[in-house]
Amino acid sequence: MTDLIANARMYSVAPAAAAAWKRLFAWLLPRSGIDMTVIDHAFPAPLDDLWSRRDLACTFMCGWPFMRYGAIHQVVAAPIPSAAYARGCPIYCSHFVVRDDAPFRTLEDTFGHRFAYTIPDSHSGYNAPRHHLMSYRKGGTKALYREIVGPLMTPRLMLEAIVEGRTDVGPLDSFAYALLCRHWPEVAGRTRVIASTEVVPIPAFMASSGTPPDVVDRLARTLCDFGDDPDQADLRADLCLLGFARVAEADYRITEDWARAAEARGLAQIA
Secondary structure, eight states: OOOEEEEOGGGOOSHHHHHHHHHHHHHHHHHHTOOEEEOOOOTTSOHHHHHTOSOEEEEEEOHHHHHHTTSOSEEEEEEEEOSGGGTTSSEEOEEEEEETTOSOOSGGGGTTSEEEOSOTTOIIIIIHHHHHHGGGSTTSOOOSSSEEEOOOOSHHHHHHHHHTTSOSBEEEEHHHHHHHHHHOHHHHTTEEEEEEOOOEEOOEEEEOTTSOHHHHHHHHHHHHHGGGOGGGHHHHHHTTEEEEEOOOGGGGHHHHHHHHHHHHTTOOSOO
């Protein structure tokens, strides 16, 4: 069997967050009995290059690209955010974030200003905010914003653009934002959330199609025990989660439904 890899690039949003995910893998490997190599694949290496590998065993993948790839990956387990909006479920949303001293109080206040996005194939950084904003574009396709800024590529770069005044508002994966608030408070603390999209299933750890199913099952069962380990309370706090849960492939179809709904209205562009 090909050597297997683990990776948490999607949510390694700051050095301390990356270190926390490596602590999780250090807990996971001996307990699952699965031999994996933890790799970084740090930005600016493309995520598509990571997701197209055939040796994935436990690698975060966004739900929308997962569906657009043809749902060929195997879902291992998904994090349960500790934030109140998640209600103890493996779900997340996109927050619309502005600088703390900005004059905006509602999302509508930002219309006519500058809006940013991460990458066009991101659910949280493009697809979800597009779906949310389409309800404001009634009766036509008139743009809501005077300028679209992007691609900004990562949640960290999005946060920097907001704080530095290069955009007025931008979407952030709510789980990534929580990690940034914990591990990069000197920047994240200068921002605030003014609106959020509806929740959908959160990106999960996934494995390649050829990874043996028994490996996937052992990893999933072990991850689902993480939330009950009393010795890992500090690590759960550092990862802003309660634990992990299994999720079904079909749960991610909503991301494609949102994309089709926007595109059916001629809204190929984000805003």
